Amino acid sequence: MPRSGATKFVGREKELELLHQLLQENDSVAIAAVTGMGGVGKTELALQYALKQREFYSGGICWCGVKSGNVGSAGGAVCSHSL
Numbered sequence: 001m002p003r004s005g006a007t008k009f010v011g012r013e014k015e016l017e018l019l020h021q022l023l024q025e026n027d028s029v030a031i032a033a034v035t036g037m038g039g040v041g042k043t044e045l046a047l048q049y050a051l052k053q054r055e056f057y058s059g060g061i062c063w064c065g066v067k068s069g070n071v072g073s074a075g076g077a078v079c080s081h082s083l
Contacts, residue, residue: 001050001063002043009048012041019049024056 023030034042050061
């Protein structure tokens with residue numbers, strides 16, 4: 001995972017809770033995508049979630065940074081390699 005430059009992360013508690021609920025609905029592999037306009041904090045939201053909730057994921061957290069191309073293929077390749 002990339003390092004966060006944030007010294008404080010506030011005001012996104014609802015989004016963090018929603019992300020946690022969505023990811024906890026699945027008993028095996030949990031995958032989520034955060035979308036939005038550039039610069040609104042998608043990467044930081046995902047990073048803060050992963051740091052805050054890492055104890056819920058005993059199998060580990062896979063960080064897949066996809067700047068262009070097919071996100072589905074990248075995720076599938078990571079999952080098939082990890083399993």
